[in-house]
Amino acid sequence: DTAVSQTPKYLVTQMGNDKSIKCEQNLGHDTMYWYKQDSKKFLKIMFSYNNKELIINETVPNRFSPKSPDKAHLNLHINSLELGDSAVYFCASSQVRGRYSPLHFGNGTRLTVT
Amino acid sequence: GESVGLHLPTLSVQEGDNSIINCAYSNSASDYFIWYKQESGKGPQFIIDIRSNMDKRQGQRVTVLLNKTVKHLSLQIAATQPGDSAVYFCAEAANFGNEKLTFGTGTRLTIIP
Numbered sequence: 001d002t003a004v005s006q007t008p009k010y011l012v013t014q015m016g017n018d019k020s021i022k023c024e025q026n027l028g029h030d031t032m033y034w035y036k037q038d039s040k041k042f043l044k045i046m047f048s049y050n051n052k053e054l055i056i057n058e059t060v061p062n063r064f065s066p067k068s069p070d071k072a073h074l075n076l077h078i079n080s081l082e083l084g085d086s087a088v089y090f091c092a093s094s095q096v097r098g099r100y101s102p103l104h105f106g107n108g109t110r111l112t113v114t
Numbered sequence: 115g116e117s118v119g120l121h122l123p124t125l126s127v128q129e130g131d132n133s134i135i136n137c138a139y140s141n142s143a144s145d146y147f148i149w150y151k152q153e154s155g156k157g158p159q160f161i162i163d164i165r166s167n168m169d170k171r172q173g174q175r176v177t178v179l180l181n182k183t184v185k186h187l188s189l190q191i192a193a194t195q196p197g198d199s200a201v202y203f204c205a206e207a208a209n210f211g212n213e214k215l216t217f218g219t220g221t222r223l224t225i226i227p
Contacts, residue, residue: 004157041122041201043158043217056214090157100146100165103215105157 023091
């Protein structure tokens with residue numbers, strides 16, 4: 001009965017490779033997000049989708065491409081991975097866009113680029 | 115929330131005592147605030163939220179206080195338990211509610227048995 005689930009939990013890969021992270025939410029929420037958490041625990045928004053439509057793209061390199069096949073799924077594809085991409089990536093969802101409802105987070109994907 | 119430096123602020127509290135975690139925010143247009151708890155290896159977990167038309171909100175063992183005059187937010191945890199050990203984040207959003215949540219640096223709370 002996991003609310004927001006991400007796969008894989010750990011991802012170790014070499015520079016230059018392409019990888020994907022998948023996210024699914026079963027909360028019936030309209031809006032989904034990707035956040036990046038760096039080694040200092042700082043959390044920063046990357047993307048936000050509302051009903052499959054991109055609404056926030058926070059100056060993320062275009063090597064990162066989110067895809068939302070339906071409102072319950074938001075995947076993140078990363079091309080030509082770089083060392084600086086190493087971080088924990090969190091998927092989140094919220095009930096309604098632009099309203100006072102909290103985000104619900106998955107347990108993260110720890111990406112290590114070597 | 116604003117950055118408080120390169121290292122995560124820490125707070126150690128004796129089990130059973132109350133703890134207060136503080137957060138300063140910089141955007142005077144922020145109108146929605148959330149506290150999250152993050153345990154090791156897990157995602158941020160929602161604790162409590164408050165809108166700018168309130169200055170206090172209580173949950174189970176937790177209270178959030180909002181002082182808009184000095185742009186300060188605090189989380190009080192009553193009768194701390196070992197399970198309260200985690201990193202706590204405040205987050206703020208302006209104008210568009212939850213759409214663009216900005217997180218503070220985080221505070222690591224350690225409960226001493």
